Amino acid sequence: MSEATTANAPYSPGDNRGLDTLYEIETPEGIDLVMQAAGPVPRMLAFAVDFFYRTLILIALAIALAFAGKAGIGFWLLGSFLLEWFYPVFFEVLRDGQTPGKRAFSLAVVNDNLTPVSWGASIMRNLLRFADFLPFAYCTGILAMSCSRHFQRLGDFAAGTIVIYRQPATTAAQLPQAAPVPPPRGLQLADQQAIVSLTERSAELSQARQQELAELLQPITGKTGEAALRQLHGIGRWLLGARDAESETASLQRTQRRNAPGQEVPRR
Amino acid sequence: MKQRDFERRFEPLWLQLENWLAGYEKHKLADRRNNATSTKQAAAISDLPSSYRHLCQHLAVAKERQYTSNLIARLNQLVMACHQRLYQQKSVSQNRWLEFLFRGFPRALRQHGRFVWLACGLFLAPALVMGLGCYWNDALIYAVMSPEQVLQIESMYDPANRVLGRERGSDSDLLMFGFYIKNNIGIAFRTFASGILFGLGSIFFLVFNGVFLGAVFGHITRVGFVTTFYPFVIGHGAFELTAIVFAGAAGLMLGHSLVNPGNRSRRQSLREAGRESMKIMYGTFLMLVIAAFLEAFWSSTTQVDIAIKFIVGAALWALVIGYCLLAGRAPAQMAVSDSTGGRP
Numbered sequence: 217m218s219e220a221t222t223a224n225a226p227y228s229p230g231d232n233r234g235l236d237t238l239y240e241i242e243t244p245e246g247i248d249l250v251m252q253a254a255g256p257v258p259r260m261l262a263f264a265v266d267f268f269y270r271t272l273i274l275i276a277l278a279i280a281l282a283f284a285g286k287a288g289i290g291f292w293l294l295g296s297f298l299l300e301w302f303y304p305v306f307f308e309v310l311r312d313g314q315t316p317g318k319r320a321f322s323l324a325v326v327n328d329n330l331t332p333v334s335w336g337a338s339i340m341r342n343l344l345r346f347a348d349f350l351p352f353a354y355c356t357g358i359l360a361m362s363c364s365r366h367f368q369r370l371g372d373f374a375a376g377t378i379v380i381y382r383q384p385a386t387t388a389a390q391l392p393q394a395a396p397v398p399p400p401r402g403l404q405l406a407d408q409q410a411i412v413s414l415t416e417r418s419a420e421l422s423q424a425r426q427q428e429l430a431e432l433l434q435p436i437t438g439k440t441g442e443a444a445l446r447q448l449h450g451i452g453r454w455l456l457g458a459r460d461a462e463s464e465t466a467s468l469q470r471t472q473r474r475n476a477p478g479q480e481v482p483r484r
Numbered sequence: 485m486k487q488r489d490f491e492r493r494f495e496p497l498w499l500q501l502e503n504w505l506a507g508y509e510k511h512k513l514a515d516r517r518n519n520a521t522s523t524k525q526a527a528a529i530s531d532l533p534s535s536y537r538h539l540c541q542h543l544a545v546a547k548e549r550q551y552t553s554n555l556i557a558r559l560n561q562l563v564m565a566c567h568q569r570l571y572q573q574k575s576v577s578q579n580r581w582l583e584f585l586f587r588g589f590p591r592a593l594r595q596h597g598r599f600v601w602l603a604c605g606l607f608l609a610p611a612l613v614m615g616l617g618c619y620w621n622d623a624l625i626y627a628v629m630s631p632e633q634v635l636q637i638e639s640m641y642d643p644a645n646r647v648l649g650r651e652r653g654s655d656s657d658l659l660m661f662g663f664y665i666k667n668n669i670g671i672a673f674r675t676f677a678s679g680i681l682f683g684l685g686s687i688f689f690l691v692f693n694g695v696f697l698g699a700v701f702g703h704i705t706r707v708g709f710v711t712t713f714y715p716f717v718i719g720h721g722a723f724e725l726t727a728i729v730f731a732g733a734a735g736l737m738l739g740h741s742l743v744n745p746g747n748r749s750r751r752q753s754l755r756e757a758g759r760e761s762m763k764i765m766y767g768t769f770l771m772l773v774i775a776a777f778l779e780a781f782w783s784s785t786t787q788v789d790i791a792i793k794f795i796v797g798a799a800l801w802a803l804v805i806g807y808c809l810l811a812g813r814a815p816a817q818m819a820v821s822d823s824t825g826g827r828p
Contacts, residue, residue, distance in 0.1 A: 293666045344677045374738060
């Protein structure tokens with residue numbers, strides 16, 4: 217599930233795209249939409265979940281139709297045909313690109329312009345499931361996924377679809393309660409971003425780990441332990457735009473920091 | 485502008501959009517139940533495009549000013565969700581379906597006629613060879629199937645034991661209907677899908693089915709069960725055999741787009757061929773459902789006179805062939821006025 221956690225990975229323009237699985241398109245409004253393409257392993261797991269559900273439905277159908285004799289078998293065959301070919305189509309089109317299995321792994325099928333998958337595309341990719349199955353156990357599909365840039369199997373290529381991570385709604389980060397502190401002068405942009413991101417992620421990281429990171433900046437902050445961390449949090453909040461009625465201490469600290477202009481803050 | 489001011493200033497718009505997106509599914513349901521209740525929601529949606537453009541601008545600004553990743557992620561997600569709503573594809577209206585049935589499908593067949601003829605040849609040539617071979621040579625059928633299978637097929641069409649009779653009851657008809665749907669449509673889908681392997685799969689399935697069916701035809705004719713076999717197959721064969729050929733043709737289109745993409749990339753070429761071949765596959769699916777109906781409920785009856793079955797069968801063949809050749813050949817100006825009148 218490491219993929220699911222990195223799904224929330226921050227996007228920044230300078231990222232090295234070579235090793236990344238980000239899928240980027242430009243909308244008519246001139247905006248780059250960024251989604252993360254899903255790799256073979258979560259998709260196989262999602263398929264296994266769907267397969268399990270389908271088998272359950274078939275068993276339930278068999279029990280329910282057992283009393284209907286030969287006509288029951290006919291209906292069961294009809295049901296198994298529909299499940300085999302159209303179970304994913306039904307969910308992908310009517311449930312925002314997510315079959316129950318895909319939902320379990322927060323995957324979703326979308327057209328490759330990141331619009332909701334249409335009937336034609338969904339039917340296409342699911343008909344071609346058979347070609348991806350060949351010669352056995354989806355060998356072709358897994359091979360195609362592994363070789364393609366955005367983990368597309370043959371059906372995805374022909375239908376123009378892509379499987380992405382549907383990210384859960386992000387809640388605004390809880391910023392730590394620290395008095396805003398103006399940053400030292402000469403803080404590079406990357407350093408500012410590092411401090412801001414440390415501040416924003418303070419709820420996710422353990423206190424000890426944060427202090428360890430904060431102490432790396434001892435040459436600049438001049439503090440250790442909790443005090444260093446509190447100062448970094450303060451700088452982070454200041455950078456995010458918080459201003460309290462502590463302008464006096466702020467200006468005081470600014471003059472103190474003036475002694476070390478242009479000094480590079482080590483990156484986290 | 486500091487990020488906090490930025491957030492404070494535009495938060496109302498984002499919240500409004502988020503609320504609308506969250507209530508979208510409910511809104512859709514409510515819309516179906518009662519149009520009047522959703523007027524309030526509709527007001528919020530009416531300016532969606534302009535709100536969306538503002539949102540896009542906010543995202544661009546946030547990226548440019550390198551605001552925090554949380555904010556950018558949130559905006560990106562919001563833009564993504566709005567994008568999906570805004571560019572949702574419209575569902576197919578009833579008129580489009582009828583138009584497809586009476587014009588689109590036969591036109592697609594004629595437009596890609598060379599694939600249809602190629603598939604036809606790939607299916608019929610082996611069938612003819614095996615049919616004649618099995619008719620002349622008693623042993624050739626055993627090259628294709630095992631003796632048990634041959635016995636089974638012989639017993640199925642033996643006029644002496646009348647297993648095809650009406651006495652098998654309507655529940656058996658339903659059983660066979662389910663079987664034909666699952667089996668025959670499955671074969672057609674596989675014939676189509678495996679075409680993406682550079683056409684090899686479609687060729688294989690077409691030739692394989694041609695050989696198999698040709699052998700059965702030849703052998704049954706040789707054995708002399710003509711009075712049971714041909715009345716049985718002629719009716720649904722009009723739909724079933726042509727549908728298999730069409731599915732093969734659609735598969736060959738996929739393969740051709742990969743083998744010879746022309747001046748497009750293979751991926752692009754495959755996309756276009758996929759879109760075209762789906763037109764054929766919709767029609768093929770429909771034909772196979774009709775074929776399954778006929779096979780289960782009409783072909784199996786023995787109460788109807790053989791002559792009538794032949795007449796109906798011939799009429800069905802004429803219907804299918806005539807449909808493929810003639811349907812949708814309306815004069816140009818009529819087609820134009822029809823198509824504009826059909827769309828609201």
